[in-house]
Amino acid sequence: MNFNQAIAVIGLGKSGRAAAEFLLEAGAEVRVTDAASTPAVEKAARSLRRRGAVVETGGHTAALLEGVRLVVTSPGVPKGSLPLRFARRNGIPVISEIELAARRWKGAIVGITGSNGKTTTCHLVRDILAEAGRKPALCGNVGVPFLETIPKLKKDRTVVLELSSFQLEDSPSLRTTVACVLNVSANHLDRHGSLRAYARAKERIFAGQTRHQWAVINHDDLRVRRMARRCRGRVLAFSRKPLKEGIYPEGANLVIASGGKKTVYANIEGARLPGVHNLENILAAATIARSLGVPGGAVTRAVRSFEPLEHRIEHMGERGGVRFVNDSKSTTVESTRAAILAVPSPVILVAGGRDKGSDFRSIERLLLERVKFASLYGESRRKIASSWRRFKRRGECERFEDAVKDAWAKAEPGDTLLLSPMCTSFDQFASYGERGRAFKRLFRRIARS
Known part of the structure; x- marks a missing residue:
């Protein structure tokens, strides 16, 4: 592979930083662009500038991409973003860090x-x-x-x-x-x-x-x-x-x-x-x-x-005869279906977050069979609720914490309170891990009460 050319890296997350650092080490002319300007992004940008990269943050410009011969994109970069549209329009190859x-x-x-x-x-x-x-x-x-x-x-x-x-x-x-x-x-x-x-x-x-x-x-x-x-x-x-x-x-x-x-x-x-x-x-x-x-x-x-991984049908303990299970990693309808089938019923379900274009209707029959109550939160709560015509045992909260509290209020001894969201975390959390840790903190608070 020829590194003696201008190469653009889109995104300054983990994979983007790794790509930029590798390309600098290989001797490429590295240009980096990220639409965000968070403290983490700015810290990474300063480090790469010191090593000779040209870095822009807080938005993308076509000027940075002029003369680029290859684009390395990060997984989360939207296909409609300016750099990827520029690359397609100009016939510039786009590859992943992988x-x-x-x-x-x-x-x-x-x-x-x-x-x-x-x-x-x-x-x-x-x-x-x-x-x-x-x-x-x-x-x-x-x-x-x-x-x-x-x-x-x-x-x-x-x-x-x-x-x-x-x-x-x-x-x-x-x-x-x-x-x-x-x-x-x-x-x-x-x-x-x-x-x-x-x-x-x-x-x-x-x-x-x-x-x-x-x-x-x-x-x-x-x-x-x-x-x-x-x-x-x-x-x-x-x-x-x-x-x-x-x-x-x-x-x-x-x-x-x-x-x-x-x-x-x-x-x-x-x-x-x-x-x-x-x-x-x-x-x-x-x-x-x-x-x-x-x-x-x-x-x-x-x-x-082998021990079950964190945030994947992770049994956290009991309070008042209610089992608490953290399945924050479940960001699809099918993974939530698997979680509901894997834990003892009846289930009190906490679900919601940012939708990925999912069809929530497909899980309704299982809810009728195994779920006592669903506490829905976040951006997707209304879409999820409106997709269920027969399952009416549900509540809606804007905030994640309020949805967990509502679920706990509905729970009785013998129930399983299951966080299995069917959606990404990005409306209120930076990652599914952060959401899962928030759920654990709420459990500890409930357990102490």
């Missing part, structure tokens, strides 16, 4: 994407590989830039990449040793415009593969199964049901079916991940491990010792 890093990294890459379950599956794969002595590195959409990780690694290490649709759509030549699509359901339609376009972005994870790489697919998801027909890599499937070829569960055993024979690969008795969706995450991680030649014993040990 793509830039992948062009440099020569070692093995395990890429994992899907609408739900990516983070848990990535952590499972990381732990399984570590148990097998492979010394993996986890980065990508988990909050650690790929470019930031590379300098710390030797080429014999395996990189486990969590990949979002935003990252994949700007990673045209990404080639993974193993690529996995967990599932595809309506998500980020405010960005992609349609489920079909969103699914195409996910499918790009397979685009750079050859017959020497592995494509791991969820046989139970029809959209993913259709992707397998177009894969150039070797397909290895997993399913919750028996397969003629692939990996599936028989009781606590994970079984490999191949060539008319079946063998036990691993045993997951004692796993502490609740819900059917987590069984799929375990199956995906085990199938990836199998494709990499990892012994089943490492899968067994890693799965049995």
